[in-house]
Amino acid sequence: MNRAIGWALAALALAGCQGTARQPRPATVAAIPGPVAGDASQIARMRTAAAQVLFWSQNQRDANFRRMERIFPTHVVRAGGRVRPLPAGAPLPLPAAEIDAYMTANHVAGIIVVQDGRVRLERYAMGFTREGRWTSFSVAKSFTSTLVGAAIRDGFIRSVNDPVTRYIPELAGSGYDGVTVAQLLTMTSGVRWNESYIDPNSDVARMFVVPVPDGQDPTVAYMRTLPRESAPGTQWVYKTGETNLVGVLVRRATGMPLATYLSRRVWIPAGMEHDAYWMIDQSTQEVGGCCLSVSLPDYARMGLYALEGGRRGGAVPATWFAEATRAHAPVGAPGSGFGYGYQWWTYPEGRYGAQGIFGQSITIDPARRLVIAIVSSWPQATGRELSAARTRFIASVVAAAAR
Numbered sequence: 001m002n003r004a005i006g007w008a009l010a011a012l013a014l015a016g017c018q019g020t021a022r023q024p025r026p027a028t029v030a031a032i033p034g035p036v037a038g039d040a041s042q043i044a045r046m047r048t049a050a051a052q053v054l055f056w057s058q059n060q061r062d063a064n065f066r067r068m069e070r071i072f073p074t075h076v077v078r079a080g081g082r083v084r085p086l087p088a089g090a091p092l093p094l095p096a097a098e099i100d101a102y103m104t105a106n107h108v109a110g111i112i113v114v115q116d117g118r119v120r121l122e123r124y125a126m127g128f129t130r131e132g133r134w135t136s137f138s139v140a141k142s143f144t145s146t147l148v149g150a151a152i153r154d155g156f157i158r159s160v161n162d163p164v165t166r167y168i169p170e171l172a173g174s175g176y177d178g179v180t181v182a183q184l185l186t187m188t189s190g191v192r193w194n195e196s197y198i199d200p201n202s203d204v205a206r207m208f209v210v211p212v213p214d215g216q217d218p219t220v221a222y223m224r225t226l227p228r229e230s231a232p233g234t235q236w237v238y239k240t241g242e243t244n245l246v247g248v249l250v251r252r253a254t255g256m257p258l259a260t261y262l263s264r265r266v267w268i269p270a271g272m273e274h275d276a277y278w279m280i281d282q283s284t285q286e287v288g289g290c291c292l293s294v295s296l297p298d299y300a301r302m303g304l305y306a307l308e309g310g311r312r313g314g315a316v317p318a319t320w321f322a323e324a325t326r327a328h329a330p331v332g333a334p335g336s337g338f339g340y341g342y343q344w345w346t347y348p349e350g351r352y353g354a355q356g357i358f359g360q361s362i363t364i365d366p367a368r369r370l371v372i373a374i375v376s377s378w379p380q381a382t383g384r385e386l387s388a389a390r391t392r393f394i395a396s397v398v399a400a401a402a403r
Helices: 003-012 040-050 058-064 096-105 137-153 181-185 218-223 240-254 258-267 296-307 320-324 384-401
Strands: 074-077 108-115 118-124 276-279 292-294 352-356 360-365 370-376
Touching: 074 258, 096 108, 096 118, 096 384, 108 296, 108 384, 118 296, 137 181, 137 240, 137 258, 137 292, 137 296, 137 320, 137 352, 137 360, 181 240, 218 240, 240 258, 258 276, 292 296, 296 360, 296 370, 360 384, 370 384
Parallel strands: none
Antiparallel strands: 074 276, 108 118, 108 370, 276 292, 352 360, 360 370
């Protein structure tokens, strides 16, 4: 595989990591013709973008984050015919000037605030609209973990206490021997990993660049080479590669592409309004840790789906979201209130959410029955000041919603 393409796939599979002609495949999955299909002009276009993804200019980010499915190959997550309505609620008592200032200063393309199932704030900028789609980056991790719950409910996965090797036997004899599905979900496997986004020799940069023998899954081939550095369950280390393994595990257990399974078990039951697009790797499989392109209202619907415990459609066990969104591992300073669940971040005051680089987030406040979804093109992938500004803005939203 071309190293530039590999770097792009790695770069996109990070944390916090429209419309060419499409050829539908059976069921709900379709691939957009692109580099994987071997079209020379599209390969050249992808190579150009691939080498620069993390280094796009502000104008490029503003333009490309809302059309990633035109640049990279994807599978389609089909929406159903029954859309969950999001009726208008009382306008949030938050000064327009404060909203405008936050959006402008932080390159925010869209904000939606839903309380008690009603939209109290919905704003767009930079040419983005409610019908458009914006890349998730690592917000996708929380979607992927939900598919584990669905696979347990459907009987494809027996328990989160199962060893990972039950579903990915190629990991036997590697650092993942004895690691459970739960430890994979909470990123407490004990396997060594470097998530640096600026080091070309980091694991997150190399995992799709190292050559893979024919017939082997690229994620599994790379992850099985990593050594263990601590006992499973004892240390949290953020690892996008492990979410990619979760995706492989779900795909193996269900026998379906992730896009198909997400459509059947979440997208349609949750009443999503628009199709979504999930980026695929060089093996034409979805990248579990990253890169869904989703409309802003559907990000909010995902937040509502989690807030309501996945009751719509009964796709996950009744206790799944309560378990998935509690802190299984502490993150940051002791007593800070920040933690990590099953691919969900946990916050003080009982809140939880999903995060992706460049300012993507879904924040859920169960006490106030509140969902806040924000999509952005921050001037850099991560940053203390950028995160702090978002935290302050969300605090203003919560305070206004409590009035």
